Amino acid sequence: MSPVLSELTFTQAEDTPHSSSFAKRFRSRSGISLKPAYYQLILSELPDVGFFEIHAENYLSKGGPARHYLQLIRQHYPITVHGVGLSIGGEHPINNQHLDRVAQLVDETQPEVFSEHLAWSSHDNTFLNDLLPVAYDEATLRRVCEHIDQIQSRVKRQILIENPSTYFEFNRSEMSEIAFITEMSKRTGCGLLLDVNNVEVSCFNHGHDAYQYLNNFPVAAVGQIHLAGHTTDDNSTVPLKIDSHDEPVSPDVWSLYQYTLALTGDCPTLIERDGNLPPMAALIEEANMANRIRESIQPLEIPREHVI
């Protein structure tokens, strides 16, 4: 753990009557992505969903419908905040103005979890709107850890960092993705968001064994799991799996999920969907599928709340 963090006390949601029941609900029932098309239905039907996850960058305006509905939905459900724009893997310092806006949202929303990605998206004042890969070398590791330290200090809580879906590996990488992630978590004290679909996608694209990847993953630091759908690019040069978030969770990812839970113990799980949105009931059914798999998992000796 870095010196900066050892001086910090990470605070979770304030201790209100809501917060303890929300924390329990978040830990025990799976959640789904919050999308504008679902706002009205959520408020009128209050469906049985463990939590809703938002993309931070869609909720940073001063006004408008997104922020308004988030405040209403927040009164009924635990929320998790998933950042997609801090560019933690970037070569330049974190954009402080953007970090301030995200930190304010986190402070106002008091989410169960705030997570970001092991990726970059901004460079020289350009935002590329994609999660781009980083090389796994010591220089990048040091930079990523500095950025995570800075973010954790600013939001005054532990963040979870998500393993990426990638389409190429770097010639200059000196270590495996697992070694990089393990060291990153050790140095910064950050938790990990294990995206099982990303494991399937990346391992397929790089000819690695997804089960072996999971065996080596530092599961003790995992605070949340993501499940999503992917598509296949059957080009004749090199077939690739694409992390598209616009399909139901695939059978191979469900199998991997079951295997993952055996390693992590029961763990808060999100059905992540961004495109080709189905009726909300279809996502809830996937969340219930995750719940059924989780019910068959024996709790680990260390309860999950001590990890996050």
Add this chain to the structure above:
Amino acid sequence: MNTSFKTALLTEDTRFYNEIKAPNMQEQEVRLNVYRNNVVVSLVDALCDIFPITETLVGEEFFRAMARIYLLDNPPSSPIISEYGVGFSDFVRNFDPAKSIPFLADVAALEQTMLTLTHSEEYDTLDHEAVSSAFVSVEDPGKLQLNIPPTTQILASPFAIGSLYQAHFSDGHQRLNKVDIHKSEYLLLVKSHLYAQLHIIQKEEAIFIKHLMQKKSLEDAVPDSGLFDLGETLAKLIEWNILTHIE
């Protein structure tokens, strides 16, 4: 390294390829192309979301091709995508293949303004009762100052782009090609509750509202014109829910 990565994403430049682990250049390109495609398609999609009427006017294929050219030279600077596309209307104005539609850039500018307004802060507004009680509680209502949100804008457009905008959002009751576009219009763009609203107003109403925005008292805000009906205009301001306070 990210400078050359970024360049490779936005151009055909191949210098970054040697960073990519693959047995040959063809495979390097296929792998990189996933990211190129993600960047371009997600940003073209974002521009389609921000400029739906502009897209309808030129057709999807034309719009996507135009958006692609724009974004490669003008990628976003902010991670907040709803803030993207500020310079798009200027680009459209200078985009030769679109010059046959002289009002296209104005429509794009209007869409951008409306989106920005929707994302701006909200103001509490007065209902009919609150307005009435403000008027009866003073001896001379002419001295009252009526306030509307400071984010309000008034546009004078040489084309009927307000009618076009309303036709687009009228659930198909009106068709865009039924709008007589060669007609000038005064437009009131104002935040009411969560969304930006567009109202087509008379010239005299535009002058009156401009005066209110300049903090003139009610009697000084009334334009010197026989065509202006104060009662009717006040009724509209109340109905549109845009009076924030009266002092």
